[in-house]
Amino acid sequence: MTETFYEVMRRQGITRRSFLKYCSLTAAALGLGPSFVPKIAHAMETKPRIPILWLHGLECTCCSESFIRSAHPLAKDVILSMVSLDYDDTLMAAAGHQAEAIISETIDKYDGNFILAVEGNPPLNQEGMSCIIAGKPFNEQLMHVAKHCKAIISWGSCASYGCVQAAAPNPTGATPIHKVINDKPIIKVPGCPPIAEVMTAVVTYILTFERFPELDRQGRPKMFYSQRIHDKCYRRPHFDAGQFVETWDDEAARKGYCLYKMGCKGPTTYNACSTIRWNEGTSFPIQAGHGCIGCSEDGFWDKGSWYARLTDIKQFGVESNADKVGGTAAAVVGAATAAHMAASAVKRAKQKGE
Amino acid sequence: MSQVEAYKIQSTPAVYVYEGPLRLWHWINALAITVLCVSGYFIGSPLPSLSGEASDYFLMGYIRFAHFAAGYVIAVGFLFRIYWAIVGNYHARQLLLPPFFSGKFWGGVWHELRWYFFLEKEPRKYVGHNPLAMVMMHLFMVWGLLFMIFTGFALYGEGKGMGSWQYEWFSSWIIPLFGQSQDVHTWHHLFMWAIVIFVIVHIYAAIREDIMSRQSLVSTMISGWRMFRDNREPDDHYLK
Ligand code: HEM
Ligand code: HEM
Ligand code: SF4
Numbered sequence: 001m002t003e004t005f006y007e008v009m010r011r012q013g014i015t016r017r018s019f020l021k022y023c024s025l026t027a028a029a030l031g032l033g034p035s036f037v038p039k040i041a042h043a044m045e046t047k048p049r050i051p052i053l054w055l056h057g058l059e060c061t062c063c064s065e066s067f068i069r070s071a072h073p074l075a076k077d078v079i080l081s082m083v084s085l086d087y088d089d090t091l092m093a094a095a096g097h098q099a100e101a102i103i104s105e106t107i108d109k110y111d112g113n114f115i116l117a118v119e120g121n122p123p124l125n126q127e128g129m130s131c132i133i134a135g136k137p138f139n140e141q142l143m144h145v146a147k148h149c150k151a152i153i154s155w156g157s158c159a160s161y162g163c164v165q166a167a168a169p170n171p172t173g174a175t176p177i178h179k180v181i182n183d184k185p186i187i188k189v190p191g192c193p194p195i196a197e198v199m200t201a202v203v204t205y206i207l208t209f210e211r212f213p214e215l216d217r218q219g220r221p222k223m224f225y226s227q228r229i230h231d232k233c234y235r236r237p238h239f240d241a242g243q244f245v246e247t248w249d250d251e252a253a254r255k256g257y258c259l260y261k262m263g264c265k266g267p268t269t270y271n272a273c274s275t276i277r278w279n280e281g282t283s284f285p286i287q288a289g290h291g292c293i294g295c296s297e298d299g300f301w302d303k304g305s306w307y308a309r310l311t312d313i314k315q316f317g318v319e320s321n322a323d324k325v326g327g328t329a330a331a332v333v334g335a336a337t338a339a340h341m342a343a344s345a346v347k348r349a350k351q352k353g354e
Numbered sequence: 355m356s357q358v359e360a361y362k363i364q365s366t367p368a369v370y371v372y373e374g375p376l377r378l379w380h381w382i383n384a385l386a387i388t389v390l391c392v393s394g395y396f397i398g399s400p401l402p403s404l405s406g407e408a409s410d411y412f413l414m415g416y417i418r419f420a421h422f423a424a425g426y427v428i429a430v431g432f433l434f435r436i437y438w439a440i441v442g443n444y445h446a447r448q449l450l451l452p453p454f455f456s457g458k459f460w461g462g463v464w465h466e467l468r469w470y471f472f473l474e475k476e477p478r479k480y481v482g483h484n485p486l487a488m489v490m491m492h493l494f495m496v497w498g499l500l501f502m503i504f505t506g507f508a509l510y511g512e513g514k515g516m517g518s519w520q521y522e523w524f525s526s527w528i529i530p531l532f533g534q535s536q537d538v539h540t541w542h543h544l545f546m547w548a549i550v551i552f553v554i555v556h557i558y559a560a561i562r563e564d565i566m567s568r569q570s571l572v573s574t575m576i577s578g579w580r581m582f583r584d585n586r587e588p589d590d591h592y593l594k
Binding site: 216217218222226227228231237238239240241242243244245246251252257260261265267268269270294297298299303309310311313321322323325327329330333334337340343344347348 | 395398399400401402403404405408409410411412413414415417470472512513515516526527530533534535536537539540543544546547548550551554555558562565566
């Protein structure tokens, strides 16, 4: 018999009291009412534990680093006790052949019934040589495990969109997970890294309810990615008033005005930073005085400067944006119109003279 | 001028081409587009920062409000214009359905191009739009405007939030289609300049043709009546 979640937690030294506290914390984090607390507790007590295999491709491990810093120590302990038991090469104790054996063991035991969490992505160019795990290209490991899993979590912008290693010209052919696997349900949790509490809440939701939370069209959980940073930013009143930081360290910057003109990507970025914030709710980039760089958006590395409001348009040279391209075109047309006007006047004068 | 000639000009019949609702639409549309271009530009590159209490001002808010209000005017106006193309007179259909399958029409476009390059000595005479104008208006004011309305509402839906009809109808599929929100902003911004270019050329051409061609234009868009300088057979009679 496989253990239930509750049994695993108890074995890890978590008291029943803490367990119930965890259930209510989870319900709150997921935005569920108090009536859900007993439901979560019941699910945890009766359901067999669903193992997670956590694979690492081309990545920087910032997702793992974020994950283990979840604000509720309780949630962190509980979830780590559920996850780290299996395969995660950053967190697990096993190494080498022993570690790789865990993968085949999990596949044998839980075929079609475990969650695959992917941090990073596979590089497809040069036969996948740019990311070798246990002597083989990462893509092979990914494909093998994906074939047997129940569902996939794409952690961070790497797995969701490609992130920096996929930025132009993408020499290694780094490719997001949904572009190499299309026969399994995938949930994207973008961000570089994603917010710790978002990660733990997503894991908890999937484990307790055995399904994904509601997703948007791009496959992100709606509960955390349905609003832009700009929609809940505490500097928003300054935006609406027309009060902007014009240069770093000007008076406006000291007063905490809006960072729109400094290239803040809050108006185009879907994430929960302005509500949940980071490091136990201490702060987030805009609160620290730097605009949002849009790290949870597709291709944010390739959209030009983080310090310019208008996006670079690369096709028209290094320093172009919509106003430069369009304004130049309009000026050319305006000048041509003026010349045409002059030529027309000359023609008319000539005709009159005839 | 001989007596006969003078008589001919005086007796040249005027034709009622643009009905009241169409003219009203033209000027409201022109005004709304002007508001959209100005406010849109300042959304992309806001005015110099104001100092003082945030609660004392709502400048950016008003600029955005003007943009969104004019955006609704354009969108509702466009729907009205489609309706009017169905119930209005023959000339009301030219903007939405130019006679693209007529060889004569393309011959007319060619003639107008030559006329603009000073290669034709004589202007032609039209009761409706001239063929080149029709092509330009159709491209910029049907497809260009539709592009602005769709991308505009996609951006608007983002602010309204998931669940709003603007988000469901526009943002939910247009944002992923372009990649992400930032790309939609860039395209929406770039096409503003296409619209600006159309407006420059359009106003110039309207005034120029009014002076140099065989029929009235600007006064026609005001009163609805087309006046002619002579009573030659119009060159677009084949269209009817
Ligand atoms: C933002 C500015 C403007 C826009 C977007 C615009 C757009 C249009 C459109 C779409 C039409 C086609 C009407 C139809 O078939 O329903 C039209 C016709 C016309 N517009 Fe404008 N317009 C603008 C400004 C002006 C101005 C300032 C003038 C006057 C100088 C003008 C003069 C005319 C004339 C004379 C016509 C009729 C052309 C003809 O008879 O063939 N427009 N305009
Ligand atoms: C001729 C038509 C239009 C023009 C020329 C125009 C122009 C612009 C420009 C230049 C921007 C700034 C883009 C940027 O750099 O971020 C903008 C933003 C925007 N426009 Fe338009 N627009 C037009 C129609 C519309 C319509 C029909 C709507 C629908 C309501 C709309 C809604 C918006 C929204 C929501 C934004 C973003 C505002 C923000 O970021 O705060 N626009 N527009
Ligand atoms: S700082 Fe950024 S997110 Fe905040 S109101 Fe200004 S533009 Fe929006």
